[in-house]
Amino acid sequence: MSDVRFDNRVAIVTGSGNGLGKTYALELAKRGAKVVVNDLGGSAFGGGSDKAAADVVVDEIKAAGGEAAANYDSVIDGDKIIQTAMDNFGRVDIVINNAGILRDKTFHKMTDEDWDLIYDVHVRGAYKVTHAAWPYMRENGYGRLIFTASAAGIYGNFGQTNYAMAKLGLHGMSQTLALEGRSKNIMVNTIAPIAGSRLTETVMPKKIVDALRPEFVMPLVLKLCDENSDETGGLFEVGAGFIAKVRWERTKGKCFSIKNNFTPEDINAAWDEITDFSESTHPANIADSNRDIMRNLKA
Numbered sequence: 386m387s388d389v390r391f392d393n394r395v396a397i398v399t400g401s402g403n404g405l406g407k408t409y410a411l412e413l414a415k416r417g418a419k420v421v422v423n424d425l426g427g428s429a430f431g432g433g434s435d436k437a438a439a440d441v442v443v444d445e446i447k448a449a450g451g452e453a454a455a456n457y458d459s460v461i462d463g464d465k466i467i468q469t470a471m472d473n474f475g476r477v478d479i480v481i482n483n484a485g486i487l488r489d490k491t492f493h494k495m496t497d498e499d500w501d502l503i504y505d506v507h508v509r510g511a512y513k514v515t516h517a518a519w520p521y522m523r524e525n526g527y528g529r530l531i532f533t534a535s536a537a538g539i540y541g542n543f544g545q546t547n548y549a550m551a552k553l554g555l556h557g558m559s560q561t562l563a564l565e566g567r568s569k570n571i572m573v574n575t576i577a578p579i580a581g582s583r584l585t586e587t588v589m590p591k592k593i594v595d596a597l598r599p600e601f602v603m604p605l606v607l608k609l610c611d612e613n614s615d616e617t618g619g620l621f622e623v624g625a626g627f628i629a630k631v632r633w634e635r636t637k638g639k640c641f642s643i644k645n646n647f648t649p650e651d652i653n654a655a656w657d658e659i660t661d662f663s664e665s666t667h668p669a670n671i672a673d674s675n676r677d678i679m680r681n682l683k684a
């Protein structure tokens with residue numbers, strides 16, 4: 386197995402002033418990448434800004450002999466972040482959409498501001514950064530993109546309707562970009578990480594936060610950004626040294642004859658069969674998903 390190297394590659398890591406993003410930026414630079422360290426430097430809840438967050442990481446990379454440039458824009462202005470990469474390094478090869486905040490509240494207490502801010506930073510921000518990078522990647526016939534979801538999005542989590550909406554939305558975006566990017570050698574994957582950071586220190590005991598080092602997430606992210614990796618469209622849960630791929634599972638299901646009307650009572654009678662996972666399948670694309678529907682239409 387050859388070493389995973391990023392020489393002559395230009396990587397943009399959003400929100401890399403702290404936590405997970407910082408570990409990606411430092412290791413990418415150590416392995417030869419020129420890195421744009423983007424960070425707004427605000428609070429974990431989305432207020433304020435501070436250039437120091439990005440500057441500290443850029444200084445650390447440069448002190449170790451690496452190449453890096455700081456960008457202080459919000460991901461909502463994603464085009465400016467990509468412009469920093471073009472101005473400083475003239476290319477875009479890798480984008481890690483990592484910036485994030487929390488506005489946890491139970492749904493009945495959720496305000497429009499809580500909802501919109503989470504959407505803006507996580508979904509619109511990742512869209513704006515990726516949309517600005519995409520033409521360069523297509524032109525170069527090369528790209529590696531990471532989106533950052535969360536177990537909260539995959540499984541739901543009490544008090545996180547806004548965050549869960551955004552995080553699973555990113556996987557939808559990522560899966561579709563994987564389809565659109567494949568022919569141009571643009572590989573797109575999503576991670577659902579768990580790591581100790583200022584986002585998790587509000588909800589986990591300090592001992593666990595300290596033990597869940599972001600460095601345990603970083604190797605998977607770099608593997609997925611490797612030029613030798615052809616993994617695309619994947620969703621991975623990762624943390625504390627555990628790495629697993631997630632896929633959809635569907636029950637065998639039941640086909641009702643559409644020659645006659647079928648009723649809610651018919652569905653009640655067949656409910657055990659509809660929800661029985663003993664003969665489940667794993668649709669991996671729209672064609673798989675539609676096959677039984679089309680077959681029933683023709684029956």
Ligand SMILES: NC(=O)c1ccc[n+]([C@@H]2O[C@H](COP(=O)([O-])OP(=O)(O)OC[C@H]3O[C@@H](n4cnc5c(N)ncnc54)[C@H](O)[C@@H]3O)[C@@H](O)[C@H]2O)c1
Pocket residue numbers: 399400401402403404405406423424425426427428429431438458459460461482483484485486506510533534535536577578579580581582583584585
């Ligand atoms: N830590 C976990 O266990 C965990 C779990 C699931 C998902 N995540 C996701 O991982 C990502 C990184 O989180 P972390 O735990 O390292 O948190 P963190 O707070 O340590 O780092 C996030 C960084 O993003 C920056 N940021 C926030 N809004 C920004 C904006 N609009 N533009 C640019 N930068 C911005 C912050 O300043 C911060 O430096 C986030 O997307 C988070 O939702 C983390």
